[in-house]
Structure formats: C-alpha cells, structure tokens
Amino acid sequence: MSSQRIRRFLEGQLPPTPFLVVDPVVVTERVREFAAEFPHSLLFYAVKANPEPAVLRAVLAAGGGFDVASPAEIRACLAEGARPQGLSYGNPIKKPADIAFAFAHGVREFTTDDESDLRHIAQHAPGASVTVRMLVDGPASATPFGRKFGCPPAEAGRLLRLAAELGLDPVGAGFHVGSQQSDVSAWDAGIAVAAKVAAEFPLRRLNIGGGFGITYRAPAPSLARYASAVRASLAEHFPSGAPEIALEPGRAVVAEAGLIRAEVVLVAWRAGHRWVYLDAGRYNGLAETENEAIPYRFDAGPGERGPVVIAGPTCDGDDVLYQHTHYELPLALKTGDEVDILDAGAYTASYSSVAFNGIEPLRTYCLD
Ligand SMILES: Cc1ncc(COP(=O)(O)O)c(C=O)c1O
Structure with missing residues (x-):
C-alpha cells in the first residue's frame, strides 16, 4: 500500500518516469514498530535496502542504528548524523583496507564468519566487538543467500575463542534466514544452534539478522507474528534467559x-x-x-x-x-x-x- 502522502505527490507536477518516490514517515513508523515488537533489542537497519539520506535520517529519528556493508555506506550514515557506535559492519566479505577505514571512523562492531577475516579485524580494528555469523539451514526464502555466508555452527565456538585470544571482544553469534522469509518458523533453527554454541561459549548477543517479509502479491505474516515466533524459540532454547537480540531488517523497514x-x-x-x-x-x-x-x-x-x-x-x-x-x-x-x-x-x-x-x-x- 502506498501512503496518502505518496498519493498526493502523484497528483502533482511529476518528473519523467521511471522514478521511485519514498515516504520517510513510513520508514520511521516501521522502525518504531520493530522497537515495539522486539523490545530491548538493537536494530541495525540494512542500509543496502535503500541508502537515501532521507531514509537514513528517518531511521535515526526512530532511534535505529545501521548495518553497513562498505566504506561508502559508513560515510553515508555518518553524513546524516549517525554515531559510529550505532553502526555494525555486517558484511563478512571485506578488504582489510575497508576494516581499517571503518575503525578509523569509529566503527567498533564487526560480523565475521571466517578465520582470515577475523585476523584482518584483529589487525585493523584492535579490540573491536565481533559477532560470528553461522550458516543455518532452514526454509528457503524468496531470495536465499545459498552457501555464500556463515561458518558451520560447530566452528562458531572456535572462532569466538580465537577472537578473544586475538584481543577482540567476542560479543556473540548471528545468522540470517534469507531475505523475504515468509516462514516465521525459519528463525528457530538459528536460535537452536545458537543455544548449542552458548553451551560452549557465553553469548552476550544474538544477531537474528533481517529477512522479515512484506506483502507483495501474497500476504506476508505481520511483524507481530514474526516477533512471537522468535520469542517462543528464545524461550524454548534459552530457558534461563536469552542473550540481547540484534536485528538487521532492510526490506521490512523501507519496502x-x-x-x-x-x-x-x-x-x-x-x-x-x-x-x-x-x-x-x-x-x-x-x-x-x-x-x-x-x-x-x-x-x-x-x-x-x-x-x-x-x-x-x-x-x-x-x-x-x-x-x-x-x-x-x-x-x-x-x-x-x-x-x-x-x-x-x-x-x-x-x-x-x-x-x-x-x-x-x-x-x-x-x-x-
Ligand atoms: C548481513 C545482512 N543483514 C541484513 C540484511 C537485510 O535483509 P532484509 O532486507 O531481508 O531484512 C541483509 C540482506 O542482504 C544482509 O546481507
């Protein structure tokens, strides 16, 4: 559905087609909805979904942080007034120079899924926090990541221990269920393997990624349904208390x-x-x-x-x-x-x- 404000824009004098018109008010509302459905969690908006300055400002206005994938996205967020502490470098594929750039600009949160990348982080972002991304099998999403990202869950404990040995802060583990994931149970597999990792290495944070679907032609579950499925999985797999939850929604914030x-x-x-x-x-x-x-x-x-x-x-x-x-x-x-x-x-x-x-x-x- 498009907002009233977009409808009004379309009634005015229009630029030549094609064009995308975005209502940042909707972005702010969505981030607030995430905050209401996932209270006490950290939200890092996936900038890749739409890096327009007004979109970034709308996320900031609602108190959100940013999942960034490159130096250019870091620059874009900082230019709109984001604090570097609110940025998380979520792309496991990055050059050492990109890590150094991020660190020089104050970014202290990194995601990794591989020993070489972890060593690059230790070298170029000394003392930074790292989240280890795991490859988790689950129901296919509309745009799955295949096997491109994520370490085998059995490797996560070793990488977290190595991070500590390298002087980094091994803050926790994470996973991503693939974008436009319409099966609310998809997060359960990741939460279950995270609980196994937690038995081996204490997790202060669990990053459950993005992937929340929106209604295109087929109706998507409401955010409340996603949230209640995640809550139920956390209660089941972490009966004595779950780690802090981090989210990286892109599509569900801006689509x-x-x-x-x-x-x-x-x-x-x-x-x-x-x-x-x-x-x-x-x-x-x-x-x-x-x-x-x-x-x-x-x-x-x-x-x-x-x-x-x-x-x-x-x-x-x-x-x-x-x-x-x-x-x-x-x-x-x-x-x-x-x-x-x-x-x-x-x-x-x-x-x-x-x-x-x-x-x-x-x-x-x-x-x-
Ligand atoms: C690391 C990471 N986090 C978050 C997202 C956002 O996913 P979505 O837009 O499905 O919420 C992506 C999407 O590619 C991603 O690669």
Whole structure:
C-alpha cells in the first residue's frame, strides 16, 4: 500500500518516469514498530535496502542504528548524523583496507564468519566487538543467500575463542534466514544452534539478522507474528534467559515506503502472448525480478484485464520481469500509460545499474 502522502505527490507536477518516490514517515513508523515488537533489542537497519539520506535520517529519528556493508555506506550514515557506535559492519566479505577505514571512523562492531577475516579485524580494528555469523539451514526464502555466508555452527565456538585470544571482544553469534522469509518458523533453527554454541561459549548477543517479509502479491505474516515466533524459540532454547537480540531488517523497514511510477514503452503481440514493455526493468530498479523472485504488485488502472508478459526496456534477453508468473494487466494498456509498482522502496534504486543501454539509474524522490 502506498501512503496518502505518496498519493498526493502523484497528483502533482511529476518528473519523467521511471522514478521511485519514498515516504520517510513510513520508514520511521516501521522502525518504531520493530522497537515495539522486539523490545530491548538493537536494530541495525540494512542500509543496502535503500541508502537515501532521507531514509537514513528517518531511521535515526526512530532511534535505529545501521548495518553497513562498505566504506561508502559508513560515510553515508555518518553524513546524516549517525554515531559510529550505532553502526555494525555486517558484511563478512571485506578488504582489510575497508576494516581499517571503518575503525578509523569509529566503527567498533564487526560480523565475521571466517578465520582470515577475523585476523584482518584483529589487525585493523584492535579490540573491536565481533559477532560470528553461522550458516543455518532452514526454509528457503524468496531470495536465499545459498552457501555464500556463515561458518558451520560447530566452528562458531572456535572462532569466538580465537577472537578473544586475538584481543577482540567476542560479543556473540548471528545468522540470517534469507531475505523475504515468509516462514516465521525459519528463525528457530538459528536460535537452536545458537543455544548449542552458548553451551560452549557465553553469548552476550544474538544477531537474528533481517529477512522479515512484506506483502507483495501474497500476504506476508505481520511483524507481530514474526516477533512471537522468535520469542517462543528464545524461550524454548534459552530457558534461563536469552542473550540481547540484534536485528538487521532492510526490506521490512523501507519496502512499503516506496512506489515506482513507470510508463508503458510498447505493447506487442509475440507468438500469441501480449508483451508489455515498461521503462523500468531489471537494470533500472527491478533487479529482484531475477528468477521472478519478488512478485511486485502493479497498479495500471481500471478496465478488463488479460494475461501478459512484463518486460523491461533494454536490449537484453534477461530483462524480462515476469513470463512464468501469471500476471494480468488492463487489455487497453498502451504506449505512454502509467503503471505503478507498489511497495518498491527496498532493493530497487540501490540495485540500479549506472548506465546499461544508456539508461540512467532509477531516480528517487523522498517526500519532506
Ligand atoms: C548481513 C545482512 N543483514 C541484513 C540484511 C537485510 O535483509 P532484509 O532486507 O531481508 O531484512 C541483509 C540482506 O542482504 C544482509 O546481507
């Protein structure tokens, strides 16, 4: 759903399409909702979801911190007034120079999942706090991380002990259940393995990552349902008291704050199928349609609808948004008509290419 404020913006004088409009008020509300559902926990907004300065300020206004993945994201947060103590370097893949940059700018929280990275942290961020990220099997999310991140849980205790030997502060363990995780029980596996690690090495903090889903075409669980499933798992696996919880939501904070206004470039019939080509595609905002992973909702106005293949504007065969997922759009749709892509505030502009096919990155307009 888009906010009243976004609707009002769309009634005014508009820039050329495609563009993303973001309402930072919604971001602040979401962070507050997280704080209410997960009281006493630390929230680090995953900046990669949408690094717009107004979004970062909205997170700050609600008391949130930031999960950063690179020096550029650190700079962006500090520029908006974030304190370095509120930043957590959550990307396990980082150059020694990036660690040194973070440390020089006051960042003291790092996530690691590997001995070499841990040694780099010890060398370039002496005395910093480290969270060991574990690879946890669980229900697949819409955009799973595969096996790219996380140590085997049996390794976590060893890495935490090594961190202490290297003069670091081994603050705890963490995991990430994959983005747009619609199964609220997915966190249970991570909490269960964390409890096993805790039997071997005391955990002061458990980072349960992001992954909270939002409603695209299929309804997502409410934040209250996610929170109550997490609470139940913590009570079961940590009966004598759970560690402090840290969260790294990205999508669930900013997706519903944004809407993409696109325009129909062409409607063509190909082998009996109606193809609608939009001016927003895989490379200028809709990267998460790869493998048709994220099924956005489209608002293309009233009228009788029919099946459609939806594609982007570039000369690239992969720039097809949906051809296997059934979509219907108005039969009268024609060149120049507007199409709104709802709940598109996360992983859209930040994924946009710089100039593929000469098409500029998706422009973002943040409401005051
Ligand atoms: C380390 C880390 N934390 C948090 C997130 C945010 O996940 P989500 O947007 O699904 O909440 C991501 C997403 O890629 C991530 O890599």
